Amino acid sequence: MRFRAVEKRYGERTVADGFTLDVGAGTVCLFGPSGCGKTTLLRIAAGLERPDGGAVEGAGRVSMVFQEDRLVPHLSSLDNIVLCGADKKAALDMLDRVGLAADAGRPAGELSGGMRRRAALARALCRGFDTLLLDEPFSGVDEQNRESLYGLIRSAGRGKTVLLVSHDRRDAAALAERIVFLQGPPLYIARDVPRRAGWEDGLFDGAGDAPEDEG
Amino acid sequence: MMISTPNSQTDGEKTSGSISAIKGKKWGSAAAAAGAVLFWLAVWQLCSLAVGRELLVPSPLTVALRLLELSKDGSFWLTCAASVGRIVGGFALAALLGALLAAAGHVFYPAAALTEPLMTAVRATPVASFIILALLWLPRGGVSVFIAVLIVTPIFYSNIKAGLLSFDRDILEMAELYEIPFIKRLGAIYLPRMLPHFTAACSNGVGFAWKAGISAEVLGNPHVSIGRMLYESKIYLETVDLFAWTAAVVLMSLVIEKLVLRLIRSAAENSAAEEKR
Numbered sequence: 001m002r003f004r005a006v007e008k009r010y011g012e013r014t015v016a017d018g019f020t021l022d023v024g025a026g027t028v029c030l031f032g033p034s035g036c037g038k039t040t041l042l043r044i045a046a047g048l049e050r051p052d053g054g055a056v057e058g059a060g061r062v063s064m065v066f067q068e069d070r071l072v073p074h075l076s077s078l079d080n081i082v083l084c085g086a087d088k089k090a091a092l093d094m095l096d097r098v099g100l101a102a103d104a105g106r107p108a109g110e111l112s113g114g115m116r117r118r119a120a121l122a123r124a125l126c127r128g129f130d131t132l133l134l135d136e137p138f139s140g141v142d143e144q145n146r147e148s149l150y151g152l153i154r155s156a157g158r159g160k161t162v163l164l165v166s167h168d169r170r171d172a173a174a175l176a177e178r179i180v181f182l183q184g185p186p187l188y189i190a191r192d193v194p195r196r197a198g199w200e201d202g203l204f205d206g207a208g209d210a211p212e213d214e215g
Numbered sequence: 216m217m218i219s220t221p222n223s224q225t226d227g228e229k230t231s232g233s234i235s236a237i238k239g240k241k242w243g244s245a246a247a248a249a250g251a252v253l254f255w256l257a258v259w260q261l262c263s264l265a266v267g268r269e270l271l272v273p274s275p276l277t278v279a280l281r282l283l284e285l286s287k288d289g290s291f292w293l294t295c296a297a298s299v300g301r302i303v304g305g306f307a308l309a310a311l312l313g314a315l316l317a318a319a320g321h322v323f324y325p326a327a328a329l330t331e332p333l334m335t336a337v338r339a340t341p342v343a344s345f346i347i348l349a350l351l352w353l354p355r356g357g358v359s360v361f362i363a364v365l366i367v368t369p370i371f372y373s374n375i376k377a378g379l380l381s382f383d384r385d386i387l388e389m390a391e392l393y394e395i396p397f398i399k400r401l402g403a404i405y406l407p408r409m410l411p412h413f414t415a416a417c418s419n420g421v422g423f424a425w426k427a428g429i430s431a432e433v434l435g436n437p438h439v440s441i442g443r444m445l446y447e448s449k450i451y452l453e454t455v456d457l458f459a460w461t462a463a464v465v466l467m468s469l470v471i472e473k474l475v476l477r478l479i480r481s482a483a484e485n486s487a488a489e490e491k492r
Contacts, residue, residue, distance in 0.1 A: 084395060
């Protein structure tokens with residue numbers, strides 16, 4: 001997937017002015033201060049926003065966890081997933097894997113913030129995708145569940161493109177093969193480093209052990 | 216021996232307890248409504264006694280007996296059926312027209328810009344002006360249908376417009392991304408959001424349709440109609456008949472409102488069950 005010279009303006013405010021980024025298979029974490037334009041990039045990649053210039057190429061079929069849960073509140077988490085095209089068995093299986101099997105029938109509006117987040121992730125993972133966009137997918141998720149979600153995303157995202165926006169270094173440490181530090185607006189890449197370099201730079205201090213060398 | 220305390224209730228006891236609480240609440244509100252009706256009937260009776268002339272204010276009992284007497288005649292039911300047909304027809308057309316205009320305005324701004332002043336004008340114009348004009352344009356039987364459409368359409372228009380504006384854009388965007396087919400969106404996203412607005416429009420609209428439709432019948436005087444019976448009661452100073460026909464209108468309006476609301480509720484339940492399947 002490639003952001004090619006993407007331009008995006010909202011009135012007088014320029015969010016992106018010729019932004020280019022190549023993302024291959026694997027997980028790339030976008031790091032950056034709030035308001036720099038990370039979510040806008042994901043929305044453009046998802047086709048929810050049209051860039052004023054440039055293009056996103058090769059995104060294929062996209063699935064996404066939005067910054068908000070965006071679950072239909074009167075439907076159960078199971079029905080929310082089925083509504084988005086998954087079959088019931090696959091949806092139940094995925095809800096089980098995110099730890100929501102017991103609450104599959106409860107209206108989404110009655111679930112806690114962390115549970116809704118997990119349901120939103122289950123919905124995104126149930127959709128067949130080439131590119132998975134994750135906008136702060138773990139906010140409000142407790143430690144124990146977070147670990148199992150990491151494993152789930154790793155296995156679902158194998159061989160696919162996963163673009164993760166997070167403010168939490170643990171998420172980047174656990175999932176990303178590459179970390180892109182963004183600044184802006186207008187957006188520009190301040191640093192683009194492999195995960196290993198994150199540890200060497202002290203970026204992941206307190207985020208556990210450094211990864212084994214994979215090469 | 217098992218000692219039952221409030222804290223040691225089984226699930227079954229709790230469920231039957233809550234069901235009986237709901238039933239008790241239902242009975243309580245029904246009793247309150249019946250009490251209110253009895254109160255106003257008593258006020259009516261007192262007024263009738265105070266005035267002392269049945270020609271001016273007949274007593275509730277006299278009116279009830281007259282209504283009973285009228286209902287024994289087949290022509291009463293024919294007259295009611297004719298008026299119900301016109302007014303319910305007008306109401307249904309207004310629901311359709313109001314929904315179409317609101318939907319058109321929602322997706323295409325110029326349509327809203329054109330419709331909005333029209334709805335404001337219709338709301339503000341006296342019903343009598345429309346009836347007099349309609350008498351010039353339409354056959355007598357069509358006037359009450361036309362007037363019901365005219366008066367009820369703005370009610371549906373504004374309620375459905377409010378319903379459309381209440382849609383959560385985030386959810387619609389999610390539906391777009393996940394390519395949820397329109398028919399599924401309709402059942403799971405649009406209709407549940409629209410339902411309270413549509414129900415409110417129906418509840419208000421039925422009453423207005425009767426008010427305006429019967430007024431049109433009084434002035435238009437179609438051959439078989441409640442309006443004609445009210446008009447004749449006035450001409451021949453048959454106040455008891457006037458009250459009896461009015462009571463019939465109120466009762467029919469109530470019954471139709473309840474029927475429409477029940478219809479909507481069961482359609483919503485069916486749609487939810489269909490969604491689950």
